[in-house]
Amino acid sequence: MLNPKLSKVVIGVGGGIAAYKVCELVSRLFQSGVEVRVILTNSAQAFVTPLTLATLSRHSAYTDELFWQPIHSRPLHIELGEWADLLVIAPLTANTLAKLTYGMADNLLTNTVLASTCPVLLAPAMNTDMWEQLAVQRNWQQLLTDSRYHGIGTASGLLACDRVGAGRMAEPPEILAYIQSLLHTGGKRDLVGKRVLISAGGTREFLDPVRFIGNPSTGKMGLALAQAALHRGANVTLVHGPANWNVPLGVQAIPVINAEEMQQVMQEYLTSADMIVMSAAVADVKPRDYSSEKLPKRSLPESLALEFVPDIVSELAKMKQPHQCLIGFAAQTGDIVAPALDKLKRKNLDVIVANPIDKTDSGFGSDNNQAIFLDKQGKQLEIPPCSKLQMAHHLYDFAWG
Template identity: 70%
Template sequence: MQGYRVLVGVGGGIAAYKVCEVVSTLAKDGVQVRTVLTDAAQEFVTPLTFATLSRYPAYGDRDFWQPVHGRPLHIELGEWADIFLLAPLTANTLAKLAHGMADNLLTNTVLASTCPVLLAPAMNTDMWEQAAVQRNWQQVQQDSRYHTLAPGSGLLACDRVGAGRMAEPAEILPYVRSLLHTQGDRDLIGKHLLISAGGTREFLDPVRFIGNPSTGKMGIALAQAAHHRGAKVTLVYAPSTAIESVRAFGVRCIAVETAVEMRQAMLAHFSQADWTIMAAAVADVKPADYSPEKLSKSALPENLLLAPVPDIVAELASLKQPHQRLVGFAAQTGDIVTPAKEKLVRKQLDAIAANPIDQPNSGFGSDTNQAIFLDRHGRQHHIDQPCSKLTMAHQLLDFIHAMPKC
């Protein structure tokens, strides 16, 4: 994230306190962050707070006419930014954006910039549901510059329960990072991606199962990245604690536990998918016998008989149409390329991501990852140092997008 520049516009609402975490996290990641506050925003959080968290001055309307290096401030800031985040976006500022109005430093800077703008509204439920506000919300979404995180529902600061709650930092930060990678390009509009995530569980009885350490973070990162790039996404996930980070903004999420359940869900949606990415760690075997009641310790078999589970990716490959792309994952130790190439050919995949799970900060459960991507045309792409799983997800989508069509 070193060297990127994010401009944050803060509106007047209690949700401004959440933006402190966003600014602090980006700054810790090495991003240059500058903030612009409306007069109303300064009633909730002081400019000093944001200046301290970002290590850069925070600007308000009192600074509007103070030149920077001899140039107007709104011009300088607008040209400086790679990404512009507006959070919380108030009904007042939304109306100004929808109609191209500019009467303060924040809105003038929006018009003086050309970078992608991410909007995260926050307001009372009755305000959000007003017809005029909804018209303005729909209108800004017609402008390709604007990317949007619709508010969620919950208990608001006014004690109302309903829509209007600003997206959480855990939703805002991945979107900002995606925009820094894509510069706002929605190159997957019109495509439907089917993605699997997590590790399946194969039960011996109601409390014991054969499983693996997969947390689903890689598959969820792929779903986030694809959604941010405009794709329609269906995510089939085995148990994962991170699923709410994608469910909240419109990714269709289908929960499964076993390999049989994952097979059923993947087959049900495969024909509608343009790209299918099998990031899940699916079990290879299951207990041959299942007890519907918990087995006592003395009743546990000394030798556990095992039975194979469906080979989901091979079955999908047999059904694949010429316009579809099927991508697998191979979690390996030691030499990761040789077995990945063999799996690529044997399973008739279009591409595969080979993960070195024996390397630090990579593989199961980690927030970072590294990999080698290979495709059936002989191309390779190496990620030799651990990066965030969202960054790796974008690089994999880039790799698939660049694949030859034949």
């Protein structure tokens, strides 16, 4: 999903046990076509070797030893700072955080940061007590007031010190998604101060405790929409059906099961939202009768009586205010434009995403998607096959730009 004009990333590795996770990050970046350069602080080398990261990045890894040797035609930190489209520091230690906050530069990594103008992504990792220190939190919040810096908060769990609490570094897939977003946007935060309400995944309408009417939706498109909005600075609420993925750090997630529950939550949060993206694949019908006990196979009806579930997006359209943007999805086979245009007008949407579910590596369950965007002013934009995260960014560019 990468912008070919923005694909040069410098990874700065701090001294912490989470440094081992950077190996996966560097490997996946290289495999996705990104040029990677790695800088290790002196303390980082106690946890992972320059040789390991050089092998994974297919390029020499840089250390302070190289920084202080006059072997370059130009200062190394200047070359790296000008070369990078994005800097990533993972793990970010309390020590490096303090240096960045006050503009200090006493090693290759911090000098490179000051010699660059590109966005900087920070992934902190430290013991819970260290992370929760007032001085550390003050530095963290102060640094993030600088528009260059983008931060992934820490997760909670079992730490290497056997403490259970906050301070775990974000996992490589989450950092990778943020990197991909920043390479797409160039670091812009055009959704700062905006509230984005997103529905995702399929709903399940149960006949009995074990049988339901549903669809193959995995919610991956809604997850990508949440990630993209978060990375662009939005306050994100994600209302999702049953899913097999982790909610991004910083996203408010509300799980639901059926259409009635989803409608209730979406309407509850509607009034505070600036943008509503209805990407969920909501069931159209549900069994008319529900059994609280599992029905024996012999008792299953030969003909299942059905009734329609609420049309959530239509109800939201009736309630939305003029300043709000309501986006719907139309998953189609065959001709995708005509049905989407009809849905756009009939349901009073601002934008609709027409995406084919009968194309290879697209639609339900896929990591990729393709679509045609249409808005109520008659504008259309065709998006060729790409990752769902890139699709999400294209949608925000179309709807909000």
